[in-house]
Amino acid sequence: xxxxxxxxxxxxxxxxxxxxxxxxxxxxxxxxxxxxxxxxxxxxxxxxxxxxxxxxxxxxxxxxxxxxxxxxxxxxxxxxxxxxxxxxxxxxxxxxxxxxxxxxxxxxxxxxxx
Amino acid sequence: xxxxxxxxxxxxxxxxxxxxxxxxxxxxxxxxxxxxxxxxxxxxxxxxxxxxxxxxxxxxxxxxxxxxxxxxxxxxxxxxxxxxxxxxxxxxxxxxxxxxxxxxxxxxxxxx
Numbered sequence: 001x002x003x004x005x006x007x008x009x010x011x012x013x014x015x016x017x018x019x020x021x022x023x024x025x026x027x028x029x030x031x032x033x034x035x036x037x038x039x040x041x042x043x044x045x046x047x048x049x050x051x052x053x054x055x056x057x058x059x060x061x062x063x064x065x066x067x068x069x070x071x072x073x074x075x076x077x078x079x080x081x082x083x084x085x086x087x088x089x090x091x092x093x094x095x096x097x098x099x100x101x102x103x104x105x106x107x108x109x110x111x112x113x114x
Numbered sequence: 115x116x117x118x119x120x121x122x123x124x125x126x127x128x129x130x131x132x133x134x135x136x137x138x139x140x141x142x143x144x145x146x147x148x149x150x151x152x153x154x155x156x157x158x159x160x161x162x163x164x165x166x167x168x169x170x171x172x173x174x175x176x177x178x179x180x181x182x183x184x185x186x187x188x189x190x191x192x193x194x195x196x197x198x199x200x201x202x203x204x205x206x207x208x209x210x211x212x213x214x215x216x217x218x219x220x221x222x223x224x225x226x
Contacts, residue, residue, distance in 0.1 A: 004157075033212060045158075045204060045217035091157055100146060100165070100211050101173060104157035 004094050006105035013082045014113050020067075021077045021108045023092030029053075031097040034068065034075045039107075040088040048090070051075065082112045116141035120205045120218030128226050133178075133192040135221050137205030140186065145207040147188040148215060149180055152202040164188060165211075200225045 003026045013019035025034070036048040051059045051068050058066050063083075067076045079086055092105040120137045127133060139145050146165050150158040160173045162180035170180050177196060181189045188205060202222050206215040 035214060037217075043202065043220050043222075045206075045220075047214045047216065050214055093158075095212070098211050100148070100163045100171070100208075101160055102148075102158075102215060104159075106157045107155075 004092050004103050004105035006090075006092055006108050008108045009106070010109045010111070012111040012113055013079075015082055015084060017082055018078060018080045019082055019110065021079075021090050021092075021110065023075045023077070023105060025073050025075065025092070025094045025103075027073070027094065027096070029096050033095045033097070034066075035093040035095070035102070036064070036066070036075075036077045037091045037093060037104075038086075038088045039091065040085075045091075049077065079110075084112050084114060086110065087112045116145075116207070116216070118205060118207055118216060118218040120221060122221060123219065124222045124224075126224045126226060127195050129197055130194050133190070133195050133199070133223070135190040135203055135205075135223075137188045137190075137218055138186055139188075139207045142186070142207070142209065144185060146210060146213075146215075147182060147186075148206040148208075149188065149190045150204040150206065150217075152204060152220075154201070158204065162190070195225050197225050199223065 005024045032053045034051045038046045038048045049061045063080045065078045089107045091107045095102045117140045148163045149161045164182045204220045205218040208215045
């Protein structure tokens with residue numbers, strides 16, 4: 001079974017600084033997808049970024065980028081120039097290819113301080 | 115553009131009462147549909163998913179059930195709620211497998 005581990009229950013960062021959220025996963029699959037979702041206090045789940053395992057290039061989306069290390073089964077999220085609106089729970093998620101079962105980590109609560 | 119609607123936003127129900135949560139998607143056809151539960155301070159757990167009308171797959175055994183009576187409608191039900199059913203329920207859709215899932219605003223269910 002696939003498991004997703006987020007080892008940082010809570011993190012904080014000063015506004016405009018950079019923060020990295022960790023995620024590791026366990027799988028025997030070779031083809032899969034990884035996601036980071038953001039859940040602000042409004043509780044809506046918002047897709048932040050997506051990475052296909054067959055792509056070596058790290059995905060980027062504006063201020064958000066990932067460091068995907070397939071051999072190490074690591075998928076960290078870097079948030080640059082942190083903004084107050086980035087305050088939220090961040091969930092790492094894994095999904096096997098041709099599958100509908102998305103497995104989520106327990107989440108990291110990020111607080112951006114002014 | 116596609117939108118997903120989920121209601122009600124909050125619900126308080128007594129133990130043993132029935133449940134019906136509804137989710138609809140607009141702006142797309144034959145989406146994959148999902149029901150998740152999020153316990154307090156924890157990640158999401160997939161409960162059910164559906165790849166078409168009348169097709170329901172269950173990921174965990176429980177006293178909940180799901181139905182898809184129409185292409186873009188997904189309903190989560192229970193005949194008799196338990197205290198352990200309390201939580202935050204999220205509906206999601208995707209174009210197909212392997213595609214990102216897009217979530218509704220969620221329903222906070224409290225069982226008394």
